[in-house]
Amino acid sequence: MDFAPHTEEEIRAMLGALGLERLEDLYAHLDHELLNPKITLPPPMHEDAVLRHVEALAKKNQPGRVFLGGGVRDHFIPAIVDELASRGEFLTAYTPYQAEASQGILQAIFEYQTMIAELTGLDVANASLYDGASALAEGVLLALRATRRMRVAVDRRVHPEYRQVLRTYLDAVGATLVETEGDEVPDGAGAVVAQYPDFLGEVRDLAPRAEAAHAKGALFVVATDPLAVALLKPPGAFGADVAVGEGQPLGNPMQLGGPHFGFIAVRGKLLRQLPGRLAGLTTDHAGRRGFVLALSAREQHIRRAKAKSNITTNSQNMALRAAIALSALGPEGLKEMALATAANARRLYQLLLEAPGVRPLTRPPFFAEFALILSKNPEEVRRKLAERGFHGAYPIPEYGEHAALFAATERLTEDEIEAFARAFWEVV
């Protein structure tokens, strides 16, 4: 099954037109010692058989009620998101280089950019990046380009995986990274980085941090949660110059961590430093409104070695899902979802703290995630919870012995939260 439409007769005719006899002849000019290597792959499977096989693999997983966070959470996804985003016109298109035949995706990107700018409280957003972690790395590189500095101060409460990715990207260009706590900003930093709400869920006023960063000539880069900022003050309102984040909570399934999308938004003065695609408004010869990929002179296919980033394919279909979810929920729906998430998280926190020997690491106010110090190894707690049909207690040893991360979302019912708490009390 190779999905090719050719009949044997057609293959013969086409080969004949080229003066060839067999398909092998198409490779006759290649080095013969390279040709036809021994490759072991399983035999081909019928569509029905392969889907049953995949079903059997999926049954070896144990999905359950999810009380985990860290950027990815189990949020409500309106049914129309799957239906609309998987339409073949969207799903099977390439990057919209040919604008006249790509108005659907280009307009959707333009609308998405507007929504991300609104959520973050900043002026302009790009069409999407890979994920929250690489978006942070791109945001920091942007800040270093703009300040022409090579030093980055990162709060220890930024997601550990985001810091790891950032370190990988910064090592490559020879920039240094220092980890910080609190509002102090080291001299010479081009970018000051914080997460809001932070990795442990806490929500703090970051205006003093923004002021401290600006006083030292640095840009303030904030990794944020696109759902939280429907309810909480957005980064633009407390002085962030760049906001980035993981978009999964908006309309995307958890899918073991991907594909999701990263977003990035900046103040207008930083526009020309943005990496990746941008959709811009224009008109055609008849004055009709239309959209094109704008400012592509920043990008790799034009600028090559001098591009702002090497990114080309990003996460357009995931960003489209977010735009559809945001349109369906609207400002009020999104705010309700954020509030329900925060309320459920607070309820869960209170119940879990009733267990003897469990201490809080996160202090209110917090949004969806919170961390606790358990009295035993969280690996074991996580495993025993999984055996009971719940996923929670992600071990975060960097933040203390027996530290574990939890989260709630609006999807959890009162009964489910209580059932999880009972299971937690049993195993902890």
Place this chain on the structure above:
Amino acid sequence: MSYCWPEGDFPLIFERAKEGRRGTRPPRVEADPEALFGPELLREAPPRLPEVSELEVVRHYTNLSRRQIGVNTTFYPLGSCTMKYNPRALEAAAARFSDLHPYQDPASFQGALALMYALGEYLKAITGMDAITLQPAAGAHGELTGMLVIRAYHKDRGELDQRRVVLVPDSAHGSNPATASMAGFEVREVPSDADGEVDLEALKRELGEHVAAIMLTNPNTLGLFERRILSLTEAAHAAGVQLYYDGANLNAIMGWVRPGDMGFDVVHLNLHKTFATPHGGGGPGAGPVGVKAHLAPYLPVPLVEKEGDRYRLDFDRPKSIGRVRSFFGNFGVLVRAYVYIRMLGLEGLKRAAALSVLNARYLKEKLKEKGFSVPFDGPTMHEFVAQPPAGLKALDLAKALLDKGFHPPTIYFPLIVKEALMIEPTETESKETLEAFAEALGEIAARGQEDPDWLAGAPYTTPVGRLDEVKANRKPVLTYPFD
């Protein structure tokens, strides 16, 4: 092509909104925001998201999709992009794994890990590599990962300070030099020879202890297989230079020859090209990176390992370059590629590759009959680069093709061919489609030569006519102006 929208601008979702209108409602929990967060931390004004009904959202995006073409609607011979059919079985399979959280106990996603491990083994076998990471989220992300691995290797050997240069052919994808820069290297271009292959003598003159790596695509962007690849990689290795294989064009050769056997040390794959996962209008992709054994210690963490019949994530890799993405990469894309490989098997993959070459070669001959020339007309493989008859512009032809119901080829690339039309039909297109496409291009060229104004005015049947890019760039409007 038919587009269903009456005269006038297609509304933006913000223009359909009405204050107070509600769409889909989320689960609700009664709570007081001030009690949870205090007054200071709360948002003052709500984000100006559209206020529309659920039906309006459905109509908006359904009608937007009708202003868009994809492989599902249209022949899409975009060079170097491998726009083959994306089987729906792949989508059905991916949906089976949507409810897994990346931080749940790995013992509770053994099925997913088994799939990732098996996919890694298949991709290693197909590319001839010893170790693999599935973490990179797209082709260019894989390139960055691969170049950082090479960087770490040289650093470990104490040679990074001297090896500052990365060589790329002048026919390379733009992402190659951009990646080399991002990985902290200087880029130097190597010319192509008269046949369109890398100028081997020029390349050999560039080699030395100052060179870290060579980035190559094979077949290259002219569709030509680098026939002296073994001499090339041998010369590079003798100078301590690592060989990077850009997998964008693997569709031409999968199963027939392997980058690993050609002497490449690093390979990235584009699962959203070669392995039939949909491109999504600009992603998601997946860009796994395979390496030879000497580079395995530097791959990103974590790697999926098998112990007996259990699978685990290996984070304990002290020489690793670190992470390039959160979690385990674009897992949903990996599921799709896995299913594609399982459905085709080795013989299916080889047949698909050969038919992609057959289609491209056949179309090339058809276009030559229509007066198009092929500047580097060697034994091209899955794609070729044509030039229109004298006086015609690639851009104009591309726009006119839209009126004929075809997506145009890649244009103005590679840079070494003027008015380039880079055409990759893929194996999933029929002989009739190829003939109709050649016919259409021939008609456009003939009419365009007689009536240049007509050609310069195309397209005529699309939802909008040719758009003013200068205006979009001069004073960029990138968000909806609410006021």
